Amino acid sequence: MISTVDEDKNDRGRARYTLTGTEHGHAWGVCAEAKGLFGEPRRGTYELFGWVDEGAEVRGWAGSRVWLVPEDEALGPWLLEDAESVGQLLATDSLVLTGPDDYEGPPDGHRGPVRVHDGHRWLGSCREFARVLPPEQVAPPLVLRGLAPGDRLRAALTKGTRRALDLEEAALEIQDDRGEPLTERLLWAQVSTWRPSPYGTNLIDLELHGELFTPVPEYARPIWERWFAGPPDTPGAWAGLDTRRRGAWLDLVRERACRRTHHDRPADHTYELDGRHITDEPGLYLALGEAVNGPGGYFGGCLAALDDCLRGTFGYTAPATMLWRDAATAREHLSRTRTPAGRPYNLFAGLLDVLAEGGMHVTLA
Template sequence: MRIEEAGHWERPFPVRYLIVAEGDGDDAPVLLGRCAAVEGLFTDPAPPPREVLVLRGCPPGATAGWLGTAWIVGRTASGYEAWWDLVDAEILSVAPSTDDPALVDVAVGGGVRSDDWHRDVDGPFLRFELTLGHGSPVAVGTSVPGLAADRDDPPDLPVRLIGCEPAEPMRAALRKRRGKHPGYTGLWTLDDTGRVMDRRAIGFDVEWTRPSVLGGALVDVLLLTDAELLPGAAARPVWRQRRSGRPGRPGDWRGLTEPAKKAWLSLAPQNTRSSEPDRSGGEYHLAGAAVEDLTGLHCALGEALLGPGGYYGWGLDALADCLGGGFGVVPPFTLVWHDFAATERELAGYPEEVARMLEERGVLVRRA
């Protein structure tokens, strides 16, 4: 059966998900199976254990207080970067440095997610920046003892495919009772119209297979999946809203939490995939009022250029990719950025970075 035909079957409940093996390069994706429901898709991973890290030898300026999501970035003389995620971060204290009383040591508490790339470092780290991801760093130190320690990966989470009809490649894998399908295995989620609204890797690490609770010749399959690959609890209301099809109203993302906006953006590329060639020229309007966070700014930019639910990047690197073509709109064009000054005050320098990148790539940005 072709994937294009897999979204419908003769049962009293719809197909909601496809299990697909995606090949490398030009290899066509292969349908492994289809199912009616998935249990555990919106589970959040357990937060990492809390630690206290101290950035030593920082210039004065940092103050104690809650940060939320933050990062520590290590930099070498060559410009190599390694990032460590800090979950629910807080500056606990700022005290005179043990190395130089003219400097300060900044103690930060939070859950730490490792960046394994630090093992490939091309030289010693010369500085460490505590950052919120935009604007100037909160603190800059010369060392962070214990930062590069090995940490356990979060455990895989159970994801249960309910009412699954396996195709032959999947049946062959399931006959092994436990094992992984070779290559990349993804879960494609269908909306109410049968259109694919999300594609994500879940792997195919099978714990068990049983006759389905939905009866018939269907089976239920329990997989163990990397927690970081799941959409998480914040995505549930967004997915529920988007099940009905493409967004029809501008600004439906406004008022969502930032994790929910990230879920909104993760679904947006499916709205903008098109066989039509990129267009250039014309004037577009970005509504900067009430943009509350970085993710909201990228929601607003995608909406300005491609309509409700449009995607045009979720960060500076992704924005650069979109400007290079393949996402519907390419420079030159004009972007009228309404309430730019208010957006700049809210996001402390990030809008100016976005505007500068747009201008460098041939976009005329009019700050209204």
């Protein structure tokens, strides 16, 4: 007999992962291991013809948010996240740029000149571009190993039809070693196969189609493994990371915060912001989150989210005061940023404006 979630409370207590149906909130099952959670997400590939650098050569990681801006101002820019490049192709004037597309992608029918920036500086321009279709690849499955299935999953596996094995939209809920919610990954859960698990009697290994799941990038694995142990005990645990991995750290901070209840401090509280490591945008929001809510704390991941935190229930009550130490570091690195369309923008000044509008009086030191 296959034990179920309700029949084995100890498995629920030890489990890191819970596969939950999003429509009704029922648990399909719980397990301690998810093989295939980490991998390489599908990436859009663009060949930029007639590429001209504007500064340093574009090679390797190009930025967490790289914008392609059409020369025609009537057309909007589009985004490549976590963009990478192998540099210019040999014996050509082309640059290959890859990254997960945003939901819009390039304007319909547009193949003309574009200019590219990373939110801070112009990287270069091209006379035209083409989106390259990637070769057909079979995505590795997501395997939930040592899964204790719930009643609904057990019934679906017993029935075994294609319709029964389509579990529809689900969330893979993930908790840390302390049993506290950390994050979740949405997927369309279709069972490809299952088998008895070597991890224990009455447990199964459930294999889900990989085409319907976006894995966590491999570069973020050490960040996730650090957070599996629980939140940091001291501030600045992220300070030694590069911008790419700071972004992964901020993603987990944000997602964890959305699953927690925050206790607002009373009005007129004084906060202290350690600005020594604010050399990029993720560092700005990580330091700000820790200033308000302690190590691993969250208080916005962009200006719009910061505005929400100032007016919501994220540990803050207006009015308040903040002493920003070593503010010159952020001023140096964040005063010359760019909007998606490439227009100059002062993020440092914009942040101060949002804080002031939210009742936070900031003293720069």
